[in-house]
Every structure is written in structure tokens, then in C-alpha cells.
Amino acid sequence: MKLTQEEKNKLISAKDESQWYKIIEDIKSVRNNLYPNDLAREILAIYHNKFPVNNYPVYEDSKQSKIDRKSFLTTLSVAWVAFAAATGGFLTVLIRFLFPNVLFEPPQSFKIGFPEDFEPGKVDLRFKKEYNVWIVRDDEKITALSTVCTHLGCTPNWQETERKFKCPCHGSGFRATGINFEGPAPRPLERFKIALANDGQIMVDKTKMFKYEKGEWNREESFLKV
Numbered sequence: 001m002k003l004t005q006e007e008k009n010k011l012i013s014a015k016d017e018s019q020w021y022k023i024i025e026d027i028k029s030v031r032n033n034l035y036p037n038d039l040a041r042e043i044l045a046i047y048h049n050k051f052p053v054n055n056y057p058v059y060e061d062s063k064q065s066k067i068d069r070k071s072f073l074t075t076l077s078v079a080w081v082a083f084a085a086a087t088g089g090f091l092t093v094l095i096r097f098l099f100p101n102v103l104f105e106p107p108q109s110f111k112i113g114f115p116e117d118f119e120p121g122k123v124d125l126r127f128k129k130e131y132n133v134w135i136v137r138d139d140e141k142i143t144a145l146s147t148v149c150t151h152l153g154c155t156p157n158w159q160e161t162e163r164k165f166k167c168p169c170h171g172s173g174f175r176a177t178g179i180n181f182e183g184p185a186p187r188p189l190e191r192f193k194i195a196l197a198n199d200g201q202i203m204v205d206k207t208k209m210f211k212y213e214k215g216e217w218n219r220e221e222s223f224l225k226v
């Protein structure tokens with residue numbers, strides 16, 4: 001099952017990621033589409049050398065935002081010290097009381113609209129950016145899927161034509177249901193609690209998660225029957 005030297009050479013000389021994935025498909029097809037862990041590990045090692053994770057925009061973005069946040073916090077701290085010194089600290093305490101940090105965190109429970117706002121067969125991307133959630137409706141139910149890849153935590157993208165979530169970091173693929181079917185991700189995406197609120201709107205609660213591999217997708221709160 002190991003890579004042949006020729007396959008390794010092909011992977012090493014792949015011009016870009018789309019060519020990389022085509023080569024992987026060829027490698028799988030000559031093995032009856034089997035993709036065992038030792039083969040995935042071998043491929044992953046070459047991938048890491050060729051496409052270092054730090055080069056990905058998603059990582060760059062988060063790295064940059066961490067740097068920005070750090071320098072922002074440093075600047076803010078200096079400003080606070082100067083301000084507190086000038087005012088005897090009174091206003092600092094007052095402002096911290098009026099604007100506690102929690103105000104800047106996105107809420108863990110939130111309403112996303114009514115069931116009829118979600119089309120059957122569609123993956124709704126509207127809540128990805130703010131809440132890291134995809135809302136998926138099929139003919140029977142609505143689910144709230146976590147956008148965190150179960151391999152190493154990158155954020156996959158929904159590809160409508162291929163009807164799959166594809167992770168840009170190491171190529172894991174997940175069906176619209178959240179089930180993993182390609183690449184190194186070891187398990188399906190996670191679901192968040194979803195239920196109807198008193199006003200008939202759908203409420204998502206990210207404090208409660210449901211894992212497929214533990215049989216938790218059968219639980220009532222892991223999906224909303226429609």
C-alpha cells in the first residue's frame with residue numbers, strides 16, 4: 001500500500017493544489033479507492049513539506065489577527081495605564097463595569113430564523129462567519145454543523161457542485177450530512193443543539209455538541225424534525 005517512487009515524484013512535482021488532488025485521486029483509483037491510514041500519513045508528510053500550513057490564508061488570517069489583536073491589546077493596555085493614572089483609576093473601573101468583555105464575544109445561543117427560511121437540500125452558509133455554524137436542511141430535519149474540521153481544526157469550504165465540505169488544509173471531505181469520506185479527518189463534523197424557541201424560531205446552542213461516533217446524532221436535540 002506504500003507509495004511508489006513514481007507516485008512520490010508526481011506528488012512532489014505537483015504544480016498546485018488542484019493538480020495535487022488529481023494525483024491523489026489517481027493514487028486511490030489504482031488501489032480500488034482504498035485510502036488506509038499509513039498511506040494517508042505518507043501523503044500528508046509530503047503535503048506538509050510542499051504546502052506548509054502557514055502558507056494558507058486561513059492560518060495567515062488568524063495569525064495576522066492574533067498579531068493585530070496582540071498589538072491592539074498592547075496599545076490599549078498602555079492607554080489604560082496612562083488614563084487610569086491621570087484619573088486616579090476611577091473611570092477605568094467605571095468603563096470596565098459598563099462594558100465587560102463578555103459583550104465582545106459572540107453569543108453561544110442564538111436564533112437563526114424560522115424553519116421555512118431554510119430550503120430543503122440546501123447548506124446555509126449565512127451563519128458560518130459569525131457563529132462558525134452551517135445550517136443544513138434535508139427532507140426530514142434541520143441540523144447545525146460545526147465548521148471545525150475534525151482533523152486539525154481548519155475551516156472547510158462548502159462546494160455546491162460537488163455537494164461536499166472540502167478542507168483546504170489537508171483535503172478532508174465531508175458530505176452535507178457532516179460524515180467524513182475522504183482525506184485524513186478521522187470522524188464526522190460535530191452537531192450543535194438545535195430546537196424551536198417559544199416564538200417558533202430556531203435556536204442553536206453551541207454549548208451542547210453531539211458526536212456521530214458516540215451515537216449522539218440519534219438524540220432529540222441534535223436535529224430539528226421538519
Ligand code: FES
Pocket residue numbers: 149150151152153154167168169170171172183184185
Ligand atoms: S485540518 Fe487537516 S484536513 Fe482539515
